[in-house]
Amino acid sequence: MRAALRYAQVTMPQEIRKLSEINWSTTLALCVLHVAALVVLPIYLYVATPSMGLVAMALGMVVACTLGVTAGYHRLYSHRSYEMRSRLVEALILCSGTLTLQESVFTWAHHHRRHHAFVDTDDDPYSINKGFWYAHFLWLTEKPPPIDGRYIRDLKRNPLLRFQDKYYLPLAIGLNALVTGFAGLVSHDMFGAVALVLLARIFVTHQSTWFVNSLAHFWGSKPYSREHTAVNNWIVSVLTGGEGYHNFHHTYPSDYRNGVRWYQWDPTKALIWAMGKLRLATNLRKVDWISIRTRMLQEDKRALVQAVSQLRAPDREHLEALLHDRWDRMSLQFTEFKTLLAEYRGLKRANPDKSVLASMRVRVRSLQYSSKAAAADWHRFYRLVIEHVKLA
Numbered sequence: 510m511r512a513a514l515r516y517a518q519v520t521m522p523q524e525i526r527k528l529s530e531i532n533w534s535t536t537l538a539l540c541v542l543h544v545a546a547l548v549v550l551p552i553y554l555y556v557a558t559p560s561m562g563l564v565a566m567a568l569g570m571v572v573a574c575t576l577g578v579t580a581g582y583h584r585l586y587s588h589r590s591y592e593m594r595s596r597l598v599e600a601l602i603l604c605s606g607t608l609t610l611q612e613s614v615f616t617w618a619h620h621h622r623r624h625h626a627f628v629d630t631d632d633d634p635y636s637i638n639k640g641f642w643y644a645h646f647l648w649l650t651e652k653p654p655p656i657d658g659r660y661i662r663d664l665k666r667n668p669l670l671r672f673q674d675k676y677y678l679p680l681a682i683g684l685n686a687l688v689t690g691f692a693g694l695v696s697h698d699m700f701g702a703v704a705l706v707l708l709a710r711i712f713v714t715h716q717s718t719w720f721v722n723s724l725a726h727f728w729g730s731k732p733y734s735r736e737h738t739a740v741n742n743w744i745v746s747v748l749t750g751g752e753g754y755h756n757f758h759h760t761y762p763s764d765y766r767n768g769v770r771w772y773q774w775d776p777t778k779a780l781i782w783a784m785g786k787l788r789l790a791t792n793l794r795k796v797d798w799i800s801i802r803t804r805m806l807q808e809d810k811r812a813l814v815q816a817v818s819q820l821r822a823p824d825r826e827h828l829e830a831l832l833h834d835r836w837d838r839m840s841l842q843f844t845e846f847k848t849l850l851a852e853y854r855g856l857k858r859a860n861p862d863k864s865v866l867a868s869m870r871v872r873v874r875s876l877q878y879s880s881k882a883a884a885a886d887w888h889r890f891y892r893l894v895i896e897h898v899k900l901a
């Protein structure tokens with residue numbers, strides 16, 4: 510019998526084998542939800558006009574659910590980039606994530622940790638190398654590999670997460686029914702609540718989360734690392750509450766920020782920071798700016814060396830010498846600044862005389878200024894050489 514089964518497995522036609530590899534429950538649920546959103550929403554908007562209150566509730570739920578995934582599923586649980594002190598706030602964030610119908614934290618974090626560990630390889634569950642649409646949603650239609658407990662050992666110690674995993678389906682259905690029912694009762698528009706607060710909200714949060722796996726590995730810039738396909742894309746950040754700065758995230762996954770610059774749109778970072786200030790969250794992990802800047806400059810240097818190597822001698826030798834000379838001078842500035850800053854921080858902790866600290870601060874500021882100027886100079890040089898290589 511066993512031999513017959515093995516034979517059937519080997520000789521099973523490709524199409525039938527493919528059918529057996531489909532994750533039918535997820536595929537059908539996603540089809541139903543998407544088709545329902547695309548059919549019900551236009552019908553509702555044709556026959557009725559939503560009240561401002563209902564629209565506000567739908568938008569509020571999109572924001573809450575997005576943050577449930579970004580601040581909860583992703584940065585808190587998958588990467589442990591901070592810790593929650595308040596169980597109540599953690600439960601609220603967990604409920605928001607549950608509402609998005611993206612599986613339990615155990616499953617989500619398992620796939621996501623594997624994505625980071627094996628990015629762009631065959632073991633990456635949503636590798637962009639299998640195509641844009643595969644990374645966007647087609648991977649969800651395949652039967653997932655069994656959960657490997659080693660990836661989520663830490664999460665299994667959390668009783669809230671064990672509870673969510675055990676009762677995921679009733680929790681997800683119940684919370685969605687509760688939120689939609691509440692919105693319908695308050696607005697006296699149950700049809701509108703189903704169309705906007707339930708279907709449109711789930712559609713938007715699914716698509717926006719999926720864009721992180723597809724578009725943020727496909728189109729954008731790579732200022733922090735060129736070693737993986739992850740890119741920075743501000744459009745994805747606007748859609749996903751800050752998750753579009755994916756090149757930074759894949760380079761520094763344990764940093765609680767994704768948009769590391771003050772002007773980059775990352776409301777999830779702002780929320781976590783605010784929770785830290787209110788002492789609801791603690792141990793906010795972040796990489797210091799000098800290490801980030803140094804790495805960015807190293808990436809530029811690597812690209813520059815590669816670009817210059819395409820030139821012919823003697824142009825190539827001349828530019829190589831210039832490049833290494835400039836790089837050495839700038840590295841020296843950065844090393845001096847880093848050393849002095851570490852000394853200053855150590856001294857500050859020792860609580861010395863204020864005048865000693867003040868004079869050292871002046872030296873730190875002056876070195877910081879010259880390091881910034883050296884980096885700007887290097888950047889100008891980088892642009893000029895790249896232009897030159899393009900024209901050559």
Ligand SMILES: [Zn+2]
Nearest residue numbers: 721722739755
């Ligand atoms: Zn990624």
Ligand SMILES: [Zn+2]
Nearest residue numbers: 588621758762
């Ligand atoms: Zn991540």
